[in-house]
Amino acid sequence: MPLLIVFYRNTLTIFLLWVILLSGTTFSYSQKSDTTQTKSEKKESFLNHTSxxxxxxxxxxxxxxxIAARLQLRFALPDDQDPITFADFRNQDQRVFKINRARLKVGGHAYQPWIKYYFEYELSRSLLLDYRVMIEKWPWMSFKAGQWKVEFTRERFISSGEQQMVDRSLLNRKFTVDRQQGVEVYGNLNAGGIANFNYWAAILTGMGLGATQNDDSKMMYFGRFQWNFLGRPVPFSGGDLKISSKPAGIIAIAAVTNTSPYTRFSTSGGGNLSGFEGTNDAQYTVKQYQVETAFNYKGFSWSSEFHRKNVYDNFDEISTDLGGFYIMAGYFPYQLINFWPEPLEIASRYAVINPDLSIDSNKQREFAVAFNWFFVEHKNKLTAELTRFTFEDKDLPQDNELRFRLQLDISF
Structure with missing residues (x-):
C-alpha cells in the first residue's frame, strides 16, 4: 500500500506539471492571437520537442x-544483481521482471544561456539524484556546484540509458565514486590538432548521495585529465551510433582520495565492500586511480578502464589493495554483412576484479555479449545480453553463473 501511494502521488505530480506547462503555452498563443503578429512572431514556438x-x-x-522522462523495463534470469560472494551463485531459480528505472529530468538555463541547471528525480524510489548549477561561459573554464555523478570513470558517468550493455560491469560496485556533493572547475583546452585536453578538479563532501555534510575535516578530492589525441573528445555515450566519418580517441587518468566511514558508493549513498564492516567516522582512508581509453570510428567503438584502489583502516591499521580492469567494444556489422539489419549493434565486454591483490587466486570475472536494436538511437532501444560470471578463491572451488537479461529503454 505505501508503494501504491508513492506511485499515485508521483503520477499526479507529473500530470499537474504537464497541465501547467501546456496551459502556459496555450495562454502565450492566445495572447498573441489578439494582437497584430509579424511573420517572424508567427513562426516563434514556445513549446518544442527535441532529443x-x-x-x-x-x-x-x-x-x-x-523536460524529459525515461523508463527502463528489464527481464532477467536467474537473477538481476551481479554476484558479490560465492553464496550469490545459489540463486538459480529466480525470474525478475521490473521497472528498473523511472526518471524525470529537468534542465536548461536561466538569465543567460551560459547559466545552466539540471535536476534528475527517480520516481520509483522518490529520490532526488542530481541537482546542480553550471557556469559555462568560457570553454576553457567552467564551474559546477551541487550534486552529480563525479566524472571519475567513463563507465559510471555515462547515463544508464546510453550504455551499450544492459548495465555497468563488475568494476562499478568496487571502484565508482558515484554521486557526491561539492564544487568543481572543468574545461577544454584546445590549441588545435593533438593539443586538445579536458580537465576536471573537484572538492566534495565524500559522503555520497544525499549527504549534506562531512564526517570530519577531510574532504574528498578528485581530479581527471584527458587527452583527446585525435583533436576531438569521445562523447560520454556508448557506441558509435552516428557512424563517425572522423576518428575520435581519448586517454585519461583520474584519481580520488577520501576519508570517511565508507569504502564504496552507489545510488543508495555510502556503504562498505565485503570485509569492511566498520561504521566509525573517518575510519577508512581510500586512495584510488584509474587509466582510461576510448575510441570511435565508422561504427566501431572501444573503451577500457584499469583500476587500483587502496583502503586503509585507520582504527585497525590494515591496508588492502584492490585492482581490476575491463575492455569493451561494439560494432554495426551491416557495414560488412549485407543481410545484417542496420539498427542492430553487437557489443562485448570482459572484466576482471581482484578484491585483494596480495592473494593471487582470488579473482572475479565477467564476460558479456549484447545485441542492441536502436529504434531511435539511445532514446528507444531494445537490448539482449548474455553474461557469464566466474569466481575463484584459494580456499573455495571455482563457481560460475550464466545470466540472460532483456531490457527496453524509452525516453520522451
Missing part, C-alpha cells in the same frame, strides 16, 4: 527549460 525532451523557452532565449 532533449520537451523544451519551453522565452522569445529572447535567456530562459529555457527542458
Amino acid at each position: 532533449k525532451g520537451f523544451i519551453l523557452k522565452t522569445e529572447d532565449g535567456n530562459y529555457e527549460m527542458q
Whole structure:
C-alpha cells in the first residue's frame, strides 16, 4: 500500500506539471492571437520537442527549460544483481521482471544561456539524484556546484540509458565514486590538432548521495585529465551510433582520495565492500586511480578502464589493495554483412576484479555479449545480453553463473 501511494502521488505530480506547462503555452498563443503578429512572431514556438525532451523557452532565449522522462523495463534470469560472494551463485531459480528505472529530468538555463541547471528525480524510489548549477561561459573554464555523478570513470558517468550493455560491469560496485556533493572547475583546452585536453578538479563532501555534510575535516578530492589525441573528445555515450566519418580517441587518468566511514558508493549513498564492516567516522582512508581509453570510428567503438584502489583502516591499521580492469567494444556489422539489419549493434565486454591483490587466486570475472536494436538511437532501444560470471578463491572451488537479461529503454 505505501508503494501504491508513492506511485499515485508521483503520477499526479507529473500530470499537474504537464497541465501547467501546456496551459502556459496555450495562454502565450492566445495572447498573441489578439494582437497584430509579424511573420517572424508567427513562426516563434514556445513549446518544442527535441532529443532533449520537451523544451519551453522565452522569445529572447535567456530562459529555457527542458523536460524529459525515461523508463527502463528489464527481464532477467536467474537473477538481476551481479554476484558479490560465492553464496550469490545459489540463486538459480529466480525470474525478475521490473521497472528498473523511472526518471524525470529537468534542465536548461536561466538569465543567460551560459547559466545552466539540471535536476534528475527517480520516481520509483522518490529520490532526488542530481541537482546542480553550471557556469559555462568560457570553454576553457567552467564551474559546477551541487550534486552529480563525479566524472571519475567513463563507465559510471555515462547515463544508464546510453550504455551499450544492459548495465555497468563488475568494476562499478568496487571502484565508482558515484554521486557526491561539492564544487568543481572543468574545461577544454584546445590549441588545435593533438593539443586538445579536458580537465576536471573537484572538492566534495565524500559522503555520497544525499549527504549534506562531512564526517570530519577531510574532504574528498578528485581530479581527471584527458587527452583527446585525435583533436576531438569521445562523447560520454556508448557506441558509435552516428557512424563517425572522423576518428575520435581519448586517454585519461583520474584519481580520488577520501576519508570517511565508507569504502564504496552507489545510488543508495555510502556503504562498505565485503570485509569492511566498520561504521566509525573517518575510519577508512581510500586512495584510488584509474587509466582510461576510448575510441570511435565508422561504427566501431572501444573503451577500457584499469583500476587500483587502496583502503586503509585507520582504527585497525590494515591496508588492502584492490585492482581490476575491463575492455569493451561494439560494432554495426551491416557495414560488412549485407543481410545484417542496420539498427542492430553487437557489443562485448570482459572484466576482471581482484578484491585483494596480495592473494593471487582470488579473482572475479565477467564476460558479456549484447545485441542492441536502436529504434531511435539511445532514446528507444531494445537490448539482449548474455553474461557469464566466474569466481575463484584459494580456499573455495571455482563457481560460475550464466545470466540472460532483456531490457527496453524509452525516453520522451
